[in-house]
Amino acid sequence: xxxxxxxxLREAGKLYLLYVAAGAAAIPAGVxxxxxxxxxxxxxxxxxPILGVGLSxxxxxxxxxxxxxxxxxxxxxxPLSQDVGPMVRLTRVLGAPGPAQIPMVVSxxxxxxxxxxYQVALEESILAALSQHGKEEASGTNREILLFQYGNxxxxxxxxxxxxxxxxxxxxxxxxxxxxxxxEGGPPNAALCGTTR
Amino acid sequence: MAWQDWFGPExxxxxxxxxxxxxxxxxxxxxxxxxxxxxxxxxxxxxxxEGTEKFVLVVVLLVFLVHVGLxxxxxxxxxxxxxxxxxA
Numbered sequence: 001x002x003x004x005x006x007x008x009l010r011e012a013g014k015l016y017l018l019y020v021a022a023g024a025a026a027i028p029a030g031v032x033x034x035x036x037x038x039x040x041x042x043x044x045x046x047x048x049p050i051l052g053v054g055l056s057x058x059x060x061x062x063x064x065x066x067x068x069x070x071x072x073x074x075x076x077x078x079p080l081s082q083d084v085g086p087m088v089r090l091t092r093v094l095g096a097p098g099p100a101q102i103p104m105v106v107s108x109x110x111x112x113x114x115x116x117x118y119q120v121a122l123e124e125s126i127l128a129a130l131s132q133h134g135k136e137e138a139s140g141t142n143r144e145i146l147l148f149q150y151g152n153x154x155x156x157x158x159x160x161x162x163x164x165x166x167x168x169x170x171x172x173x174x175x176x177x178x179x180x181x182x183x184e185g186g187p188p189n190a191a192l193c194g195t196t197r
Numbered sequence: 198m199a200w201q202d203w204f205g206p207e208x209x210x211x212x213x214x215x216x217x218x219x220x221x222x223x224x225x226x227x228x229x230x231x232x233x234x235x236x237x238x239x240x241x242x243x244x245x246x247e248g249t250e251k252f253v254l255v256v257v258l259l260v261f262l263v264h265v266g267l268x269x270x271x272x273x274x275x276x277x278x279x280x281x282x283x284x285a
Contacts, residue, residue, distance in 0.1 A: 022222075023253045030249035037248050054252060058257070
């Protein structure tokens with residue numbers, strides 16, 4: 001944080017540097033003038049053009065560094081695309097979590113599986129906010145955690161649907177095609193094929 | 198037109214600031230030239246550096262005069278624009 005004293009010191013330093021830059025820009029003309037002085041060719045018609053050249057160079061240097069010191073510089077451009085960096089994305093996710101960030105809606109069925117799923121989903125959303133690579137890792141980690149803790153993840157989903165009444169148990173689903181007894185030789189369902197002919 | 202039309206309070210402040218920093222720059226050049234001449238010893242190069250130093254001092258003084266004059270004219274223009282002249 002800069003105080004007003006710091007700001008005035010900075011301004012004073014800039015003005016001093018402007019004078020130094022103006023003097024330094026006049027050094028080549030000064031060398032030419034001193035060479036003329038050593039050669040005893042110092043006349044008003046030789047000194048005055050050199051003085052004019054030195055003064056114009058000094059004023060030009062002053063103007064150049066004045067613009068450089070006092071004009072506002074161009075700030076760093078913010079990225080216009082959606083890829084704004086992991087921390088911004090993480091802030092967005094944590095600030096306004098939507099259905100896309102947390103895919104699992106907490107239902108009335110509260111069990112350890114659901115709590116674990118919710119935690120994994122939250123972790124996945126945070127990791128997905130960090131990077132695409134993190135998202136891939138999170139999905140792989142989710143599957144590994146579920147498989148490690150509860151076995152097959154598909155069975156857990158099916159069990160949950162069954163408890164919610166959205167899916168019938170497997171043993172009550174009628175068979176669409178009858179399974180015939182395998183006879184000796186021939187392909188499966190050979191008897192069925194024979195009856196249709 | 199009185200002298201107060203040329204020298205306002207802001208202008209006096211700028212004038213003092215220019216004087217201080219121009220003096221500091223001149224002293225810096227003189228000190229640097231003296232340091233180099235002392236390191237080189239007497240010779241042609243020292244003579245060239247001495248002549249260059251004088252030329253640079255004249256140029257810096259002219260730059261100072263140009264900017265002080267610009268500040269004075271700026272103050273005068275401000276007074277003309279605001280319509281307040283001390284000796285109208």
